[in-house]
Amino acid sequence: MTALRHFETPLLKTPFHPRTEALNKLWSWGNWGGYTTALSFDDLAMEHSAVRNSATVYDLCPMIKYRIEGPEATAYLDRLTLRNVAKLSVGGVQYTAWTNDAGHMLDDGTLFRLASDRYRLCCQERHLNWLTDSAHGFDVTITEETEDIAALSLQGPTSGEVLRLAGFDIDALKPFRMAEFPLGNGRLMISRTGFTGDLGYELWTTPDQALALWDLLFDAGKLHGIRPIGSDALNMARLEAGLIITGIDFTPADTCVREDRLRSPIEMGLGWMIDWKKGHFTGKAALVAQRDKGRKWSFVGLEIGGNIAAEGAILYHNQKLEVGVITGAIWSPVLKKNIALAQVLTKYADGANIWAEIYALRELHYEKLMMQARVVDRPFFVHDRRRATPPGRF
Amino acid sequence: MPSFDTIIIGAGPNGLAVAHRLASKGAAVLVLEAAATAGGGAGLAHLSYNLDPRVEKAMGLAAHGLEWASADLATTALSPDGNHLRLEGPVGERLFGDVSDADRAAWSTLRARLLRFAAVLSPLNQMAPPRIAKGVGNPMLKLAMIGIKARMMGAKDFRELGRIILTNAHDLLDDELSDPRLKGALAFDATLGGWLGPRSPNSVLPWLVRLSGQVAGKQGALGLPKGGMAALGAAMVKATAAKGVTIRCNAAVERILVEGERVAGVILAGGEEIRAARVVSAIAPKTTLLSLVGARHLDAGLVTRARHQKARGGAAKLHLTLRAAPDFRGANLKDRLLIAGSEHDVERSFNPVKYGRVPERPGMEIMIPTAHELKPDGKYHLSAIAQFAPHAPADRVAARAEMLAACLAQLEANAPGIGALVEDAEILMPYDIEARYGLPGGQWHAGELSVEQMLFLRPLPGIAQYKGPVPGLWLASAGCHPGGGVSGSAGWNAALAMEAAG
Numbered sequence: 001m002t003a004l005r006h007f008e009t010p011l012l013k014t015p016f017h018p019r020t021e022a023l024n025k026l027w028s029w030g031n032w033g034g035y036t037t038a039l040s041f042d043d044l045a046m047e048h049s050a051v052r053n054s055a056t057v058y059d060l061c062p063m064i065k066y067r068i069e070g071p072e073a074t075a076y077l078d079r080l081t082l083r084n085v086a087k088l089s090v091g092g093v094q095y096t097a098w099t100n101d102a103g104h105m106l107d108d109g110t111l112f113r114l115a116s117d118r119y120r121l122c123c124q125e126r127h128l129n130w131l132t133d134s135a136h137g138f139d140v141t142i143t144e145e146t147e148d149i150a151a152l153s154l155q156g157p158t159s160g161e162v163l164r165l166a167g168f169d170i171d172a173l174k175p176f177r178m179a180e181f182p183l184g185n186g187r188l189m190i191s192r193t194g195f196t197g198d199l200g201y202e203l204w205t206t207p208d209q210a211l212a213l214w215d216l217l218f219d220a221g222k223l224h225g226i227r228p229i230g231s232d233a234l235n236m237a238r239l240e241a242g243l244i245i246t247g248i249d250f251t252p253a254d255t256c257v258r259e260d261r262l263r264s265p266i267e268m269g270l271g272w273m274i275d276w277k278k279g280h281f282t283g284k285a286a287l288v289a290q291r292d293k294g295r296k297w298s299f300v301g302l303e304i305g306g307n308i309a310a311e312g313a314i315l316y317h318n319q320k321l322e323v324g325v326i327t328g329a330i331w332s333p334v335l336k337k338n339i340a341l342a343q344v345l346t347k348y349a350d351g352a353n354i355w356a357e358i359y360a361l362r363e364l365h366y367e368k369l370m371m372q373a374r375v376v377d378r379p380f381f382v383h384d385r386r387r388a389t390p391p392g393r394f
Numbered sequence: 395m396p397s398f399d400t401i402i403i404g405a406g407p408n409g410l411a412v413a414h415r416l417a418s419k420g421a422a423v424l425v426l427e428a429a430a431t432a433g434g435g436a437g438l439a440h441l442s443y444n445l446d447p448r449v450e451k452a453m454g455l456a457a458h459g460l461e462w463a464s465a466d467l468a469t470t471a472l473s474p475d476g477n478h479l480r481l482e483g484p485v486g487e488r489l490f491g492d493v494s495d496a497d498r499a500a501w502s503t504l505r506a507r508l509l510r511f512a513a514v515l516s517p518l519n520q521m522a523p524p525r526i527a528k529g530v531g532n533p534m535l536k537l538a539m540i541g542i543k544a545r546m547m548g549a550k551d552f553r554e555l556g557r558i559i560l561t562n563a564h565d566l567l568d569d570e571l572s573d574p575r576l577k578g579a580l581a582f583d584a585t586l587g588g589w590l591g592p593r594s595p596n597s598v599l600p601w602l603v604r605l606s607g608q609v610a611g612k613q614g615a616l617g618l619p620k621g622g623m624a625a626l627g628a629a630m631v632k633a634t635a636a637k638g639v640t641i642r643c644n645a646a647v648e649r650i651l652v653e654g655e656r657v658a659g660v661i662l663a664g665g666e667e668i669r670a671a672r673v674v675s676a677i678a679p680k681t682t683l684l685s686l687v688g689a690r691h692l693d694a695g696l697v698t699r700a701r702h703q704k705a706r707g708g709a710a711k712l713h714l715t716l717r718a719a720p721d722f723r724g725a726n727l728k729d730r731l732l733i734a735g736s737e738h739d740v741e742r743s744f745n746p747v748k749y750g751r752v753p754e755r756p757g758m759e760i761m762i763p764t765a766h767e768l769k770p771d772g773k774y775h776l777s778a779i780a781q782f783a784p785h786a787p788a789d790r791v792a793a794r795a796e797m798l799a800a801c802l803a804q805l806e807a808n809a810p811g812i813g814a815l816v817e818d819a820e821i822l823m824p825y826d827i828e829a830r831y832g833l834p835g836g837q838w839h840a841g842e843l844s845v846e847q848m849l850f851l852r853p854l855p856g857i858a859q860y861k862g863p864v865p866g867l868w869l870a871s872a873g874c875h876p877g878g879g880v881s882g883s884a885g886w887n888a889a890l891a892m893e894a895a896g
Contacts, residue, residue, distance in 0.1 A: 101696055101856075284655075
């Protein structure tokens with residue numbers, strides 16, 4: 001009998017672990033979906049700075065991935081997700097989301113069309129049950145392939161140049177498109193996607209090519225400021241880009257216990273992605289009703305006075321009435337502003353007279369600050385280099 | 395081809411009831427029936443216990459040929475030693491046989507109480523189930539009246555209703571009675587048509603639903619139409635046709651046509667397309683949603699719930715042609731004859747079925763319509779419901795043969811020599827009933843009538859008010875509230891819901 005000893009090491013290691021382990025000077029690790037993930041390697045400020053000024057590598061392996069294939073894969077995904085999948089051409093990537101029958105968010109993610117009848121869906125949470133249940137009545141196969149793929153996110157202004165130097169011709173690759181290249185005796189798929197709002201790519205290969213890919217990138221990027229980043233720096237970048245994370249900015253419906261915490265895509269600011277004309281999809285009737293009746297909650301970007309990050313702050317109207325909560329906040333080193341993402345009651349989301357209650361810990365004493373917040377457009381940070389094709393030679 | 399605004403799938407009692415009502419209000423209605431004759435489940439049943447008085451009256455069934463051979467059948471609980479127990483009047487109002495005075499008194503009290511409880515709950519049968527969301531237009535007055543009437547039974551009865559409503563039939567009977575034949579007969583009736591034994595949780599509530607039925611105005615009575623249950627179906631067909639409804643038999647619907655996210659008509663098995671803005675399915679909701687509408691037009695969660703809806707048939711149907719009258723040790727052949735044994739025997743006949751096996755001694759409800767209306771050829775037709783039978787045994791052919799042998803053995807034990815009289819025998823296992831009548835799992839109620847699948851949970855949460863999940867689609871089968879039998883209640887309620895929706 002095999003001794004069951006898995007409980008002694010509850011966190012798994014990704015295929016890049018030998019490299020991330022060697023580089024993690026702070027020995028700062030966190031749990032992302034059951035994997036040992038670097039939170040920070042050496043200096044958070046420098047890691048974040050690299051996202052906006054050079055090139056960064058982030059280990060994406062714990063991202064949940066499903067392969068969806070079969071003659072009815074497109075019809076299946078059109079019924080599962082909010083956007084029109086039939087409009088996604090082969091080689092394209094869609095940022096999308098899906099809900100339950102009641103139109104409450106289950107997750108968001110990226111959908112890669114690998115072939116006419118084959119897709120990859122990447123997301124934060126595990127959904128095999130939901131995806132399999134949704135497959136009833138469709139000629140489609142769902143395979144969880146999280147461990148079959150080793151993925152890195154290469155982000156930053158010099159990321160395109162790093163790839164060129166590594167031998168990959170990505171000049172023609174537009175945002176939300178992907179291309180395939182040989183790598184060692186395997187394959188590498190490069191998609192122009194990311195979670196930073198900057199120029200960047202995501203690199204997908206098999207675990208056996210993982211370390212070779214890492215070494216190739218770091219060799220190529222030596223003179224272009226390449227460095228690994230952890231989840232903390234990525235979180236700063238994604239907040240500047242105004243991007244949401246399931247389980248942080250909203251509670252996914254399948255694990256949500258409290259009825260009033262459920263959020264629809266309309267309430268999460270994702271109403272733009274709903275294709276009302278594509279035909280039926282799960283949650284449509286509920287979402288149509290909400291579209292017509294109006295949403296209770298809104299998801300907004302805020303600029304807040306002062307320089308203390310308003311993480312978790314409660315929002316007040318007129319400093320009195322509780323009207324929402326901040327789900328993510330930083331003082332942005334790039335924007336030199338205090339920014340936040342927040343759920344706010346729609347009634348008060350016009351931005352006038354919203355206040356954030358911030359507790360600033362100053363040498364063991366909390367100072368309560370009531371700072372005015374202003375609703376602003378997302379993303380907070382935008383730069384032309386993100387969309388420039390071919391990417392700039394920085 | 396004339397055009398119709400409403401297509402009804404299934405010409406069973408509910409399909410005909412809804413067709414009649416809609417046509418009376420001016421709709422142009424087409425009823426499509428897969429079988430060669432209309433009537434549906436009315437051809438499967440062998441007695442009537444819950445024909446909806448609204449349906450009976452509005453359809454004018456008496457004027458269309460419905461007559462009762464008996465509107466108040468007596469029941470004989472057979473005993474292999476000839477010591478039968480006879481129950482006369484609705485639900486054994488009068489007991490004849492060797493029963494102790496204590497049991498007679500206890501039964502009289504229990505019977506009256508059960509009928510009271512059933513009567514208090516019965517208005518629920520004649521309305522759409524309430525919704526549990528806020529501000530959804532529930533008929534609060536009607537619901538309040540049911541609550542008030544329940545409370546007006548007095549504190550003692552109200553408390554007792556609360557105590558027993560979710561309990562099991564065995565414990566309820568065992569609390570009050572001691573005679574095993576009486577308990578056996580009642581336990582058999584309580585579990586008839588369900589997939590539960592007398593000891594299964596919640597076996598009392600479906601019994602109360604059954605006891606809320608009526609024949610010719612008598613609550614709890616059992617009726618046999620002249621010409622059998624098929625004649626009841628025929629009267630409904632006539633009444634419906636008289637309203638100008640077109641009924642097409644041999645017209646199996648293969649698919650409900652959905653265009654632009656609303657119902658547009660149906661496609662028949664042969665490929666013929668018939669268009670209508672409203673389609674009412676009076677066949678099982680599970681079949682309707684999963685096979686006729688199809689998953690892609692429905693939310694994924696709803697499809698999962700439909701797949702998981704419990705539909706297990708536990709009853710087989712036996713038809714015998716006998717050369718001459720059988721002799722059940724002197725029992726009146728006009729009675730409904732029960733082979734139930736004790737309450738434990740009923741439970742024991744359920745046990746193997748849980749594991750897909752055939753019971754050694756199935757219980758049987760026997761009707762001999764020939765005893766009421768003699769045939770010129772002198773032959774006797776015996777119809778029996780045999781419980782319990784497995785709905786998905788490993789070997790269907792073997793299980794069918796085994797079940798037939800077990801039934802014949804049960805009959806032989808109670809009517810010695812009957813085996814020699816058999817000219818022809820047919821047994822329909824639950825899977826045969828599924829194949830012939832399209833009832834998933836061969837379940838008589840088109841979805842089990844159990845507490846977790848009743849009221850606003852029937853057929854499924856979210857679609858319990860007859861309105862289907864696709865605009866233009868309505869559900870009106872026994873799989874909807876209040877369930878099966880040859881009642882037409884679900885169909886009638888569905889028609890009312892359509893009228894209310896405008």
